[in-house]
Amino acid sequence: MAEAGAPACCKRKRENEANGGSQDGAGAGASPLAGFQLQRVLGDSAREKIIFLHGKVNDESGSERDAVVILEKTPFLAENITDVLHGDPAPQLQMSNDVYSTYSLRPPSQLNEIKTTLIFPATEKHIKKYLRQEVFLIQETGEDYRNITLPFIESQSFSLQWVYNILEKKAELDRIVYENPSPTDGFVLLPDFKWDQKQVDNLYLIAICHIRTVKSLRDLSSEHLPLLTNILNEGQDAIRKRYAISGSHLRVYLHYQPSYYHLHVHFTALGYDAPGTSVERAHLLSDVIQNLQLDSQYYQKRTITYALRADDPLLQKFRDAGKC
Ligand code: M7G
Secondary structure, eight states, X not given: OEEOSSOSOHHHHHHHHHTTOOTTOTTOSOOGGGGOEEEEEEEEETTTTEEEEEEEEEOTTSOEEEEEEEEXXXXXXXXXXXXXXXXXXXXXXXXXXXXXXXXXXXXXXXXXOEEEEEESSOOHHHHHHHSOOOEEEEEEOHHHIIIIIHHHHHHSOOOOHHHHHHHTTSSSGGGOOEEEOOXXXXXXXXXXXXXXXXXXXXXXXXXXXXXXXXXXXXXXXGGGHHHHHHHHHHHHHHHHHHHOOOGGGEEEEEESSOSSOSOEEEEEETTSOOTTOSTTTEEEHHHHHHHHHHOTTHHHHSOEEEEEETTOHHHHHHHHTTOO
16 A cells, blocks of 8 residues: 555646647647537536536547536635736726625636536436436435436446546556555555645545446445545545645535446545535445444445436436336
8 A cells, every 4th residue: 555646736637638648648738628619508506616618529530529618716825826816917997895895806817717527428327417407306215226327327327438447547646646456355545536736725535436336325234344444544645645634624425326337436525615515425434334333234225315407317217116
C-alpha cells in the first residue's frame, strides 16, 4: 500500500498539468471545444455559476457528433484577490448610496478562469443526465431491485471505460493520490473530475475499488467490510497527509443510484455543499459499514428511497410494474 504521486501541493500539480504533465493525453492536439456549435442549454444555476450545454462537434472524420460542455466559474483564491481588486482596467462604479456601492471588475484573463468539462462524443444518456427535469421519489424494495432495477442497469448503463482506464493506469495516472493495490480489498484514490484542485474548500476525491463485481450499495455484504474500512481509514489518512484535511472535515459517502455501476466512494470537504449530497442520494460510508456489521444482507433486504428524473426509463419500468 503506497501513497502515490508528487508531494502535497495542489498548485504544483496544476502547473505540471498545464505543462502537459498529465499522462492521459490532456492538452495534446486541438480541442474539440473550438468547433462546438451550441444546440441548447440543458440546465444552469445562477447560484452555483454553472451551465450545462448540448452542442455538436465534428469528429476527426468530419461527422457531426453530440457533445456536452459544462462551464463553471471557479472559486476565488485568496492569494489572487489583491490582483483582482487592483487590476487594470480600474473597477467601474455601478451604483452608490450612502455607505453602499457596487462595482464591476474585469480581472485579467488568468484570474478569470472557467472550469470546462467536455463529454465528446456524448450519448443520449449523457445529454439526459444534464437536462433539467422534474424528479420523482421511488421506494425500491430488495425485490424491486432484483426484478426491475438490476435487469435495467444490466441492459443500459454508462460505459465504465473511464474507470477501467484509471484502474489499469491508462488515464489520470499522475493524479492518483493513494493506492491500495489489493485486488479484493484495495482501491485507487484520486481527484474527482468535478474538482479543479485549486483550493481545498471544494475538495472532491473519489475512491474506486479494484474489485469489478460490485456494482453499487445493493451488492455489498459483510465480506466487503475490509474493503470499505480500508477506503474509509486509508482514504482519510491519505487526504490528511496530502491536503491537511482531517477525517472530521470530510464527508465520505456512496451514491444510490450512482451514475456508474462500479463501486466508488465520494470524499468531499464537509464545508462544501457538493452536488449529490442530498438525503435521497448520499449514504455515509460509516453508516454503510455499521449497517453491514449489524446485518450482512442489510442492502439486499432494505427498501432504499431515491429520486428519478421524469424521463428516466427506470422510472417508466417502476410505473409499468405498478410500483409508483
Ligand atoms: P456517481 O455517483 O456514479 O455519479 O459518481 P454522479 O456523476 O452522478 O455523481 C461518479 C463520480 O465520478 C462523479 O463524482 C464524477 O464527477 C466522477 N467522474 C466521472 N468521470 C467520467 C470521471 C473521470 O473520467 N475521471 C474522474 N477523475 N472522475 C470522474
